[in-house]
Amino acid sequence: MPHSTFTLFDPVRVGDMSLANRVVMAPLTRNRAPDAIPTPLMAQYYAQRASAGLLITEATAISHQGQGYADVPGLYGTEQIDGWKQVTKSVHAVGGKIVVQLWHVGRVSHTSLQPNGGKPVAPSAITAKTKTVLIQDGVPSFVDTSEPRALQAYELPDIVHTYQAAARNAVETAGFDGVEIHAANGYLLDQFLKSGSNQRRDDFGGSIENRARLLLEVVRAITGAIGGGRTGIRLSPVTPANDAFDPDPQPLFDYLVRELAEFNLAYIHIIEGATGGARDLPDRPFDYVGVRRAYRAAGGKGAWMVNNGLDKALAEDALKQGADLVAFGRPFIANPDLVERLRRNKPWNVGDRNTYYGGGAKGYTDYPTLGKA
Structure with missing residues (x-):
């Protein structure tokens, strides 16, 4: 077993980024971007936390179709990109590094959030047994997700292109240091990966290779546009979040990380256990060391990031x-x-x-630091 002598506070090179320490702020949805536009308050929020070696933004929709929750930010319109410019400028002004998490929620949405009130999209027309957040008169409420429609094969290249365009917008225009592809927690790319939500019979369903196809096409498109050294990816092999399930995740993710090795990614971000919940799931055993070994054995050199319920001792x-x-x-x-x-x-x-979820500065930018406690 490896026995690193590094501490949480040692610098590290991650792809094209030089980080001051090994502590990362994980993505946290906060529902404070009306009309999907980042605000000056968000710029303050991220700058306050820029002592982390790397900030990963809250999940950010690549398109209107990709929106699944009220008041979450996007990265597909001019006002949205301009809003993110202020965030990245504020973070860089205090010496921080920040990447944006690119998001398409797939079936985890509601018709009221979709273009023209249409159905959310998914690999297969299977409703997710989960809830989303709507906000009315400033008050958040949790509601059941809507029934989705199955994406047609001819629609998938456009989704790949939209991911690529969002990555370009992020790095070349909005000023981010890179992007993280959100392929976890039961959202669109994870829905394609896992057989519980993907019952397709075409080239994007059935076998492990087919279910991983869309994700790998997205990775290829994004790294081709901005480079692997500015691209990370988030995976959640066994989380039950948003009704995500695959009965045999080990071979699926062993295959996936071996394929990802060729892209020279900045990092692989793994959620261990149930997102925001238990780290150990007896009914869903998974060998996290084994999947990392599979990645390294295939030549993968990206940094390995772990996440979920960590305290200092677990992190060390x-x-x-x-x-x-x-x-x-x-x-x-x-x-x-x-x-x-x-x-x-x-x-x-x-x-x-x-x-x-939702609101203004209270519970967002007003928490005391050690010097002000």
Whole structure:
């Protein structure tokens, strides 16, 4: 087993990015972008947390069709790109690095959020047993997702192109240091990967190779446009989030990471266990060390990022066992100075769950740092 001598606070080169430390802020949906446009308040929020070695933005829709929740940002219109420019400028002004997570929710949406009130799209016309967030009069509510329609094969090249265009917008115009492809948590690319949501009988369904096809085409298009060194990917092999399920995930993800090795990605971001929940799922065993070994054996050189329910001790142990980066999610909501708290072994603020989704500055940019506590 690897036994790294690196600490959380040592610098690291990740693809084309030089990071000041190995602590990453994971993507956190906060529903504070009306009309999908990033706001000055969002610029303040990310700049407050820029002491992380890398910030990964909240999931950001690549198209109107890709929207699945109220007041989440997009990256497909001029006003949206201009809003993100202010975010990246604010983060870079304080020495931070930031990538945007590119998102298509697929079936995890509601007709009220779709173009012309249409059905959400999916690999197969199977409704997700999950909920999305709508906001009325400033108050968030959780509602059942709508019945989706199955994407036609001829529609898939346009989705690939839309991912590529969003990546170009992100790096060349909005000023991001890179992108993270969201292929986790039961959203569109993950829906294609997993047989519970993909029952197609064409070249994008059935075998592992076919179910991975769309994701690999997206990766090829994005890396061709902005380079592998500016591209990361997020995977969640066994999470039940958003009704994601595959009865045999090990060979699926072993195959996928071997294929990803050829793209010289900046990093692979793995959610261990149930997203935002238990790290160990007895009914869904998975060999995370094995999947990392499969990636390395295939020549994959990207940084290996682990995520889910980590505290300092678990994060340090992950580095000792071969991870290169560790991502913290919810702790960053209430602790903009989480890196300093980790460094000094100080207690963490507790987040106000009532302000996680939607709202303004309260529960967003008003958490105290150590110097102001």
